[in-house]
Amino acid sequence: MSSSCRRPEHMAPPEVFYNEEEAKKYSQNSRMIEIQTQMSERAVELLSLPEDQPCYLLDVGCGSGLSGDYLTEAGHYWVGVDISTAMLDVALHREVEGDLLLGDMGEGLPFRPGMFDGCISISALQWLCNADKKTHSPPKRLYRFFSTLYSSLARGARAVFQIYPENSEQLELITSQAMKAGFTGGMVVDYPNSSKAKKFFLCLFAGVSGVLPKGLDSVSSDRGVSNQAQFTAQRSRYNNMKGKSVKKVRTGSWKRRKDDADRGGK
Template identity: 50%
Template sequence: MSRPEDTLPPDLFYNDAESRKYTTSSRIQKIQSDMTHRALSLLHLTRPSMILDVGCGSGLSGEILSASDAEGTPGGPHVWVGFDISASMLGIALEKEVEGDLFLADAGQGVPFRAGTFDAAISISAVQWLCNAESSEESPAGRLSRFFNGLYASLRRGGRAVCQFYPKNDEQKRMVSSAAVRAGFGAGLLEDDPATKSAKTYLVLTVGGGELEGDITGVVRGMEGIDVMDSRRRAKDRKRGDERKGSRAWILRKKEQMERKGKVVKANSKYTGRKRRVIF
């Protein structure tokens, strides 16, 4: 069975009929509710907060964010803002009169909010759509880079985010988590019910704050079941002597960085980084 993101772009896939079917399905409502509560538990919110819902759809997660603590929303009720690429999904949210503010926007083009606006962010079943590019002018790496850089900027220092997504394979897991780490996040991957059809993957992200003494992974480190990733570990292990500026290793690393940002670079060859003979 093909995955939805492999068939059509999200704004086309979630048309009026598909959006209504998604929103009214009791099975999907239960799954969405469980994943939203799981994301909230990983955020560890202890007071009402300003939360961004990325890929908010028809507001299924937003309704939980607006609920009181007595209804199972930790620290709630919360104030939330949501954005989604599907106008049909947002139309249903407006019909339901959800309490959050709604915006039509593409996460692959960034997060259109002022720096430091949000205390936290959640994203349920949306990030995997960024792993596809619909034109030759874009790339999954570029879309992920714009999203995570924008998300990082929109969160206050010490803020957290939890992105639940459905990776196609381990390579896609690495692509998503690496894009988050390059944006500056402390990152951890958590998988519920691994190796089953009901497996759920959560990317737990933190923005460094003063209480972390410069270690942006301090919050997620120590959480049960979460593997911490930090790009600085690799940087410490890298032999800088082999990457002096202008060397082949340095050039290859820079080209790899540009490719991850979605830029077009020349192919590598045996001449890459080779010094040219002086011509008199």
């Protein structure tokens, strides 16, 4: 397979692949921005958040903040986590509204229990399926991530991951570790008959067993067509969390780390 056809996660670890040059190129590509915005909009739709109510959301693999821009426009507060310093530098330069945190999601999330009303992640989760170091175990890293994410979500909240699965075995690995961590839910597939438009969204429920949203189909105007694979037999109505107060994350933020570094406080 030529390097032009290789998947990014096979070429280098994310913190290496998304270097300064790649980060700038990614964030200035109008087509990439359009796709990222569309997928972020769909992910938020699948979160099924309360209408006309600001929520506190987590963006995993936030990169340069393109998804965060949509969250801000939608009226939500957010925290972004990414492993690439170059991507976070671009986000800072773009002056995104969310708080930013440098971190490896495979080592777990550092947030207090019940902190977030929901989580989205665009094109990031599949990176955990690779062992970039001898000490990396994909099942263990996935479980560590999902278990700490489960804890950080309010009961009844959802997490939606847009992913590019490499094969069915990878999908099974991801979903099995999510279930082991306590989540229920399943895969929502949009436009399953289109090779270009087909998109996979892993929709997870924390603390409840909700009805899995239905996928979009290009041959039908009905948004209720069933393109889904649910890994729980229980089907109860999803209850949105209401009336949560919004609090900003301050401790250990990437922005503060960056400011300290600029002042020579490394």
